[in-house]
Amino acid sequence: MRPQLKPISVVQRPAEVILLGHALEATYLDDEDGSVSTLLQVLAQGSRTVAELPAAMRERGFEVTEADMSAAVGALDEVGVLLRAGADAGLDAATRRRHESNLRFYDLFAGLERTSADFHRAMAAADVLLLGAGGMGSGVLQSLLGLGVGRIRLVDFDAVEEKNLARQFAYGRDDIGRNKVDAARDWAARYSPGTVVEAVHERVSDVASLVRLGAGASLVVCAIDSPNDVHLLVNEACFELGVPFVTGGLQYSMLFYWSVEPGVSPCRMCLELNRADEGETMPELSTQAVVLPAGRVNRATGPVAQLLAGFVTLEAGRYLTRTDPPVAAGVYHTIELADGMRTTRAPWTRHPRCPLCDRTRGA
Incomplete structure (x- = not known):
């Protein structure tokens, strides 16, 4: 599974990152060394598994363990800002085209456990x-x-x-x-x-x-x-x-x-x-x-x-x-x-x- 950051606004301030997801809702994260904002940039790509995240962070100058990354991903999923990358691929191409806007609506509620495609299947x-x-x-x-x-x-x-x-x-x-x-x-x-x-x-x-x-x-x-x-x-x-x-x-x-x-x-x-x-x-x-x-x-x-x-x-x-x-x-x-x-x-x-x-x- 590849976690991916939802397409939300991320604001960086000195020693702090602000995630702007749902309207009138903001999540504040401490970021003294810049590692959090770096992780968010990596997650936005949606191309790496949790096991692959330490290497990606190491390339950017941060030494972290897989346990660190697992905990961070779990915390971000808890506040509702992560998706499971590529989950739509489980639907056929015609369904993805027909229900594109519905799937993106379901993104508001999706996470690593339950995907937008899962919500669509329930409706279908x-x-x-x-x-x-x-x-x-x-x-x-x-x-x-x-x-x-x-x-x-x-x-x-x-x-x-x-x-x-x-x-x-x-x-x-x-x-x-x-x-x-x-x-x-x-x-x-x-x-x-x-x-x-x-x-x-x-x-x-x-x-x-x-x-x-x-x-x-x-x-x-x-x-x-x-x-x-x-x-x-x-x-x-x-x-x-x-x-x-x-x-x-x-x-x-x-x-x-x-x-x-x-x-x-x-x-x-x-x-x-x-x-x-x-x-x-x-x-x-x-x-x-x-x-x-x-x-x-x-x-x-x-x-x-x-x-x-x-x-x-x-x-x-x-x-x-x-x-x-x-x-x-x-x-x-x-x-x-x-x-x-x-x-x-x-x-x-x-x-x-x-x-x-x-x-x-x-x-």
Whole structure:
């Protein structure tokens, strides 16, 4: 194995080296004799194994042992600035060309143990149940295809309408009147035939159908808002399937997204029970009468739908590849479109009487 320094900025100051990797993150290393900056220059070439590093350093005037180099490489890998050189070569040439930008994104999270190619293989092996082919769902479909996910089972019951063309870019005028899932499947086959897309023209109604549709899935993305309790249905089905799910939507002018990992994070039922407890401690809420209920109006323009699909797909990608921990597991994320794009994060806790989480509490 040949360790290689990631393409990060390295700043040298008297007796010190600064590694500038992730935004707003810097690593400071003592470098009294210049050996650290020299080692970094050697590692940037990515052409030597750890056993070959002492000779390369000796050529530059520094006497070090292989144990020294092993310790230094381990420390640099620990702070996330090393890659395994040549790891992409394990992928075929067509895959490397097609997924170049994806691989370079994975570099942010890769190290000597797990490579960018490994993250891509995890995505290529993934099987996603995608509920909904509307604004958010079609955007998620497009993003998952771009990432090279292996298989998608796409479920929707609607047909393409002219109004959909404002924000659902998997469809064109020739698709008006067709079942969305069929039109989306055909678009996907033209765009990225490496992903298998199965079209299911079906209305989701209960947990049993969700379990059936999700058989073999690695993850569920919920991009539908009916029936009214759909999130609770998907939540329960995902406990049966043993897979995480991600969802999101638009409420008036506020984007939201969150996820659940059964047995790990608080679940959607926990949120429901927590809200019920809050209602008991605040009885004034139950006595309030709704004079005018909010109408169901779809304000999701193209950019809004793409933004939401991006956040949801990024969270889905964290589960599918485990690049880094999910950021929305049991955490309600919001972006207020009509208030300066103000963002909030609101975590919720496991409820002690949640019947679903209780099954996994001792696991």
